[in-house]
Amino acid sequence: MFLDLFMRKTSMVCIDVGYRNIKVVEVSVKKNNNIFIENYGIVATPEDCIKNGAIYDVERVLRVIKTVIKEEGMKAKNAKIIMSGTNIITRIYMIDKAEGESEDFTIKNSMPNFLPVDIDNYRVDYKLLTTVRDKNQEKYKVFVTAVPRKILESYIEVLQGLDLKPLAVDIPANSTAKFFNRDIYTKDMDEYYSKRKHKNVQSDTYAVLDFGSETTIVNFLKDRVLEFNKVILSGSSNIDNHISNEMSITLQEAERIKKMYGMNPPNSLSKREHVIAYGKVNTFIERLVTQIVKCFEFYIERCYGSQISKIFIIGGGSQLNGLDQYLFSIFNVPVYPVGLLSLKGVELRKNLDREKLNYLINSVGISL
């Protein structure tokens, strides 16, 4: 009985509605924040259901989610959902401290001056990261998120239609950060990197890159706290489009070719499809990584950030053949595909396929 009380768990269904796939995960969180994945299902998002980050067709999305819950025999009574990253604003601001005013008052009142949007249409939240002194002025360093109310409402509607107790709507940046707010053991892969020359950066600043279908999300965490987040509006499905156009084949066929060859270089005996895939995949990834490099530079130069010592990659697109090694060659720090790591405090029920874990980081992260 004592043990039971001590280890008591909260169970919930966590939902991540991506442009391509909806992930539904039944998670139990133990008191010590250990996670137990009871069950999960990954299904294709019905076509044209999300636009600009909002759920356009709530009914169809609900139907798909309910089917997964039923088919996988999920029994949890609570639910959380995660929004698409598109159109969410996340920024770091330095705000002057004002004598005689509360921190909350100063920060909230400064928002209309900082945020480049009509603030009445947004739900704004902030987190105070630190207070710094710049010359003679104390400043709050705050992490601000602003979500369009209209978009938020579409997710609330889904949550309310589930016949479960709605607990929260969260944004991907937060769920990723919550997931990575734990000891991540990289031992399994460190032997590999110990044999390769790389920068030895002594910092607790990590990058987590989410390679989705329509979006690529760049997160930087310093001492496990999120300090930077940017959603790049381009993702793995763009590669399918390029291959499909070039070869006049269906998107499904193009996707299959992308998955098969990835960034692997062809040789003189390779098929034409391999040569084309290689060209299209590499051009796309090089462009995408140029944008990611800009985020690294921006973070260091403009956000008072520190050098990144490790990169974790998540999302379906992170499985692209050769992507981790390409990133390693560009950034020169160890790159860890999360699906390959053994994560302390994250257990899966026996018989569940661990390989899919890289799809589930966000949905599992919101459970915390």
Ligand SMILES: Nc1ncnc2c1ncn2[C@@H]1O[C@H](COP(=O)(O)OP(=O)(O)OP(=O)(O)O)[C@@H](O)[C@H]1O
């Ligand atoms: N082995 C693989 N190699 C390359 N790409 C892959 C592989 N497996 C899956 N993908 C790609 O991963 C993408 C789907 O990933 P994911 O489910 O994380 O996207 P999503 O969350 O729906 O999208 P978004 O985050 O942009 O809303 C698809 O574009 C798919 O082609």
Ligand SMILES: [Mg+2]
């Ligand atoms: Mg996603």
